[in-house]
Amino acid sequence: xxxxxxxxxxxxxxxxxxxxxxxxxxxxxxxxxxxxxxxxxxxxxxxxxxxxxxxxxxxxxxxxxxxxxxxxxxxxxxxxxxxxxxxxxxxxxxxxxxxxxxxxxxxxxxxxxxxxxxxxxxxxxxxxxxxxxxxxxxxxxxxxxxxxxxxxxxxxxxxxxxxxxxxxxxxxxxxxxxxxxxxxxxxxxxxxxxxxxxxxxxxxxxxxxxxxxxxxxxxxxxxxxxxxxxxxxxxxxxxxxxxxxxxxxxxxxxxxxxxxxxxxxxxxxxxxxxxxxxxxxxxxxxxxxxxxxxxxxxxxxxxxxxxxxxxxxxxxxxxxxxxxxxxxxxxxxxxxxxxxxxxxxxxxxxxxxxxxxxxxxxxxxxxxxxxxxxxxxxxxxxxxxxxxxxxxxxxxxxxxxxxxxxxxxxxxxxxxxxxxxxxxxxxxxxxxxxxxxxxxxxxxxxxxxxxxxxxxxxxxxxxxxxxxxxxxxxxxxxxxxxxxxxxxxxxxxxxxxxxxxxxxxxxxxxxxxxxxxxxxxxxxxxxxxxxxxxxxxxxxxxxxxxxxxxxxxxxxxxxxxxxxxxxxx
Amino acid sequence: xxxxxxxxxxxxxxxxxxxxxxxxxxxxxxxxxxxxxxxxxxxxxxxxxxxxxxxxxxxxxxxxxxxxxxxxxxxxxxxxxxxxxxxxxxxxxxxxxxxxxxxxxxxxxxxxxxxxxxxxxxxxxxxxxxxxxxxxxxxxxxxxxxxxxxxxxxxxxxxxxxxxxxxxxxxxxxxxxxxxxxxxxxxxxxxxxxxxxxxxxxxxxxxxxxxxxxxxxxxxxxxxxxxxxxxxxxxxxxxxxxxxxxxxxxxxxxxxxxxxxxxxxxxxxxxxxxxxxxxxxxxxxxxxxxxxxxxxxxxxxxxxxxxxxxxxxxxxxxxxxxxxxxxxxxxxxxxxxxxxxxxxxxxx
Numbered sequence: 001x002x003x004x005x006x007x008x009x010x011x012x013x014x015x016x017x018x019x020x021x022x023x024x025x026x027x028x029x030x031x032x033x034x035x036x037x038x039x040x041x042x043x044x045x046x047x048x049x050x051x052x053x054x055x056x057x058x059x060x061x062x063x064x065x066x067x068x069x070x071x072x073x074x075x076x077x078x079x080x081x082x083x084x085x086x087x088x089x090x091x092x093x094x095x096x097x098x099x100x101x102x103x104x105x106x107x108x109x110x111x112x113x114x115x116x117x118x119x120x121x122x123x124x125x126x127x128x129x130x131x132x133x134x135x136x137x138x139x140x141x142x143x144x145x146x147x148x149x150x151x152x153x154x155x156x157x158x159x160x161x162x163x164x165x166x167x168x169x170x171x172x173x174x175x176x177x178x179x180x181x182x183x184x185x186x187x188x189x190x191x192x193x194x195x196x197x198x199x200x201x202x203x204x205x206x207x208x209x210x211x212x213x214x215x216x217x218x219x220x221x222x223x224x225x226x227x228x229x230x231x232x233x234x235x236x237x238x239x240x241x242x243x244x245x246x247x248x249x250x251x252x253x254x255x256x257x258x259x260x261x262x263x264x265x266x267x268x269x270x271x272x273x274x275x276x277x278x279x280x281x282x283x284x285x286x287x288x289x290x291x292x293x294x295x296x297x298x299x300x301x302x303x304x305x306x307x308x309x310x311x312x313x314x315x316x317x318x319x320x321x322x323x324x325x326x327x328x329x330x331x332x333x334x335x336x337x338x339x340x341x342x343x344x345x346x347x348x349x350x351x352x353x354x355x356x357x358x359x360x361x362x363x364x365x366x367x368x369x370x371x372x373x374x375x376x377x378x379x380x381x382x383x384x385x386x387x388x389x390x391x392x393x394x395x396x397x398x399x400x401x402x403x404x405x406x407x408x409x410x411x412x413x414x415x416x417x418x419x420x421x422x423x424x425x426x427x428x429x430x431x432x433x434x435x436x437x438x439x440x441x442x443x444x445x446x447x448x449x450x451x452x453x454x455x456x457x458x459x460x461x462x463x464x465x466x467x468x469x470x471x472x473x474x475x476x477x478x479x480x481x482x483x484x485x486x487x488x489x490x491x492x493x494x495x496x497x498x499x500x501x502x503x504x505x506x507x508x509x510x511x512x513x514x515x516x517x518x519x520x521x522x523x524x525x526x527x528x529x530x531x532x533x534x535x536x537x538x539x540x541x542x543x544x545x546x547x548x549x550x551x552x553x554x555x556x557x558x559x560x561x562x563x564x565x566x567x568x569x
Numbered sequence: 570x571x572x573x574x575x576x577x578x579x580x581x582x583x584x585x586x587x588x589x590x591x592x593x594x595x596x597x598x599x600x601x602x603x604x605x606x607x608x609x610x611x612x613x614x615x616x617x618x619x620x621x622x623x624x625x626x627x628x629x630x631x632x633x634x635x636x637x638x639x640x641x642x643x644x645x646x647x648x649x650x651x652x653x654x655x656x657x658x659x660x661x662x663x664x665x666x667x668x669x670x671x672x673x674x675x676x677x678x679x680x681x682x683x684x685x686x687x688x689x690x691x692x693x694x695x696x697x698x699x700x701x702x703x704x705x706x707x708x709x710x711x712x713x714x715x716x717x718x719x720x721x722x723x724x725x726x727x728x729x730x731x732x733x734x735x736x737x738x739x740x741x742x743x744x745x746x747x748x749x750x751x752x753x754x755x756x757x758x759x760x761x762x763x764x765x766x767x768x769x770x771x772x773x774x775x776x777x778x779x780x781x782x783x784x785x786x787x788x789x790x791x792x793x794x795x796x797x798x799x800x801x802x803x804x805x806x807x808x809x810x811x812x813x814x815x816x817x818x819x820x821x822x823x824x825x826x827x828x829x830x831x832x833x834x835x836x837x838x839x840x841x842x843x844x845x846x847x848x849x850x851x852x853x854x855x856x857x858x859x860x861x862x863x864x865x866x867x868x869x870x871x872x873x874x875x876x877x878x879x880x881x882x883x884x885x886x887x888x889x890x891x892x893x894x895x896x897x898x899x900x901x902x903x904x905x906x907x908x909x910x911x912x913x914x915x916x917x
Contacts, residue, residue: 018597019597359808362812364808364811364812388814391812391813391814392814395812395813396808396809396812398805398808398809399805400805403804403805403806404805404806404808404809405806405809406806406810406824406827406828407806407828408827408828409824417810417813417815418813418814421813421814421815421819422813422814465809468809468813472813
């Protein structure tokens with residue numbers, strides 16, 4: 001093994017949280033009590049830090065370069081080539097940042113300054129750290145853009161961040177990080193905000209650059225699938241402690257820790273027989289590779305059609321010039337039939353019109369053309385009272401559980417309101433009883449009735465959002481990226497819940513997602529959308545086994561599949 | 570199962586609502602709590618004064634004109650410039666005085682009336698004005714009027730601004746354009762001129778001052794509320810409310826309003842401070858409260874001429890009351906904003 005570049009020894013990070021009744025409050029982000037975390041990053045090696053939200057992985061990485069908020073307290077040692085980074089002064093740290101250790105962050109749009117052209121931003125580190133002359137710096141900046149695979153690099157130097165796509169912005173961020181040829185590149189969830197196809201490109205780029213510049217990479221991610229593709233070494237964190245660390249092959253083929261095993265198992269796979277239920281983290285996981293316990297119940301292929309969509313289209317009008325208008329076709333010509341108790345998966349990259357389609361189904365957007373038939377009734381020509389009644393039958397769960405619940409309503413108020421609007425339940429007591437029963441059904445303690453959303457985790461909030469929809473006993477539920485914002489383990493729980501509810505209540509789902517593994521797990525039929533149009537439509541198994549369209553094949557190829565054992569001859 | 574659930578319900582700690590959490594944060598803010606105490610003391614004083622228990626007789630001329638404050642001490646008797654009485658007996662003028670025969674008669678009539686010499690105080694706690702009225706009582710009564718005007722005008726302005734802002738932000742489109750036009754008209758006229766124009770039309774009186782300030786001061790809060798409503802109207806929780814069939818009014822005022830209330834509350838207090846100062850200016854210019862009433866503004870207007878004679882106490886009293894109230898109120902507003910929006914300070 002090569003020499004150690006960075007060594008983290010017994011690191012603990014806590015945040016001061018102000019005083020409550022005169023007692024200083026601290027929140028431990030990394031380490032618990034006296035136990036800290038330790039791991040080494042060897043030279044010329046990719047080390048991945050994996051964990052769910054709140055596991056302390058980002059805090060660990062940011063404490064290396066001291067980019068933590070002011071209220072953070074660090075203890076332990078971070079040795080970088082013999083220097084303890086916790087004890088260097090601000091000037092030394094500034095000299096290290098960018099020059100020796102560079103960072104790439106999750107959201108490229110907010111990491112780039114929107115009012116400066118990309119070239120100027122690229123020249124800045126060259127200027128400050130390498131004292132380059134403006135002309136040389138500009139030449140170097142162009143060379144960097146060529147290196148990160150930016151098309152038309154010379155023209156892009158004068159482009160502003162908003163003129164670039166998300167993937168191109170992230171390439172610029174990587175170019176900036178590479179500007180001074182750092183020895184260590186910290187990439188904090190660099191691909192999480194990007195589409196799978198772009199994610200694949202960025203991962204490949206990082207791998208090539210790492211090899212070419214002989215630098216070390218600290219790669220932070222929540223997704224073991226992504227990590228398996230890029231890392232040489234993996235550190236698994238949970239609740240601020242390291243659960244397991246080792247070479248990638250060992251972590252994937254023979255994980256020792258129960259948590260790692262569960263993480264590997266709870267993600268819906270793209271291959272193998274589809275399981276009836278996904279594994280959940282806190283369930284005891286016996287051994288890797290045990291076959292799924294029960295097969296999925298067979299669905300009635302001749303169930304009545306509950307939702308039918310005929311050549312649905314939605315356009316937005318963009319202003320152009322002083323009086324001109326331009327039509328932007330967000331969705332065009334979508335046709336499908338959804339049977340009672342079935343699930344239609346809708347996949348596509350961001351901007352493909354999936355979400356607009358979902359909102360149009362509920363008439364949260366008015367469709368421009370086409371018809372939506374719910375149980376044979378055209379939703380386009382309903383009067384006000386019929387429309388209100390229709391609202392009851394088709395409901396939506398949004399992507400972000402932190403935004404979709406009113407923060408000033410208690411869980412009880414949130415659940416009782418729809419029933420009060422639609423006159424379900426005779427009295428408030430009866431409605432409250434129903435609400436408590438529903439909370440129980442979605443796996444929450446009915447005692448949470450008087451709590452506010454901010455007291456709950458993402459998964460719990462998504463359960464509340466699902467319960468809110470169920471209060472109206474809908475026949476169709478549109479799930480707009482409903483599990484995308486959740487950690488994999490929580491995602492598995494919510495997916496299992498959705499499946500149970502479907503089996504029990506016979507609700508039909510329109511499941512919108514960018515994650516093909518999840519769509520495969522839950523869907524019977526899949527629509528693939530691109531630029532507002534349906535490019536492919538077939539059963540879930542058929543589409544994954546034999547995609548007929550190029551676009552679908554590209555989507556499938558881009559899905560990270562984790563570490564694969566090298567093929568033996 | 571039910572036993573387990575009941576136990577869980579019972580043992581669940583009382584949930585902390587958004588307002589209660591804000592109150593807890595405010596309690597931890599020492600400056601905020603001190604200011605809250607000052608404002609509360611003022612509020613108590615205003616209530617007592619409104620009930621007539623305090624400073625009810627502010628119009629009584631209890632002291633000598635321009636009596637100095639007690640801590641300064643009574644004014645030294647001024648040299649009257651009288652000539653010393655001449656020595657020797659008075660010259661008898663009875664022969665030439667045409668009124669002489671009637672002196673006796675007048676003396677007799679004078680004994681039939683009783684005159685009482687009112688003992689005017691030489692000093693008062695905060696001095697007296699030129700008519701001998703107690704400046705302290707005036708300042709207390711002035712506080713009542715000024716704060717009443719400030720708070721009421723702020724409420725009127727907030728109501729107008731919030732309703733119009735909510736409509737413009739939530740619906741947008743034509744209604745939004747119309748309201749934007751109205752907003753632009755109001756903001757394009759210099760504020761003080763607009764106030765004069767309204768004052769000239771409505772005449773003098775407390776109600777008028779409240780109305781004037783309310784009608785001219787809603788624009789800032791309108792803009793903020795409109796922006797907040799635009800932001801929230803497309804949030805998922807409002808979409809979700811629409812999906813369950815909540816009406817537009819319910820979405821606006823039941824769902825969004827509580828979520829932007831911190832903005833409105835803080836604006837309300839900022840406006841209060843601003844309107845108290847505006848009332849002072851209006852009264853100073855003679856467009857404010859009527860002459861038979863007193864406010865900080867009328868006190869300052871009177872103080873101008875007194876100051877030339879060196880009678881500084883009316884100015885000092887009005888300034889002291891106004892400065893302490895306005896400062897405490899502003900700092901309380903800051904503390905309130907921090908408590909309601911902890912993300913601003915990056916504490917949580």
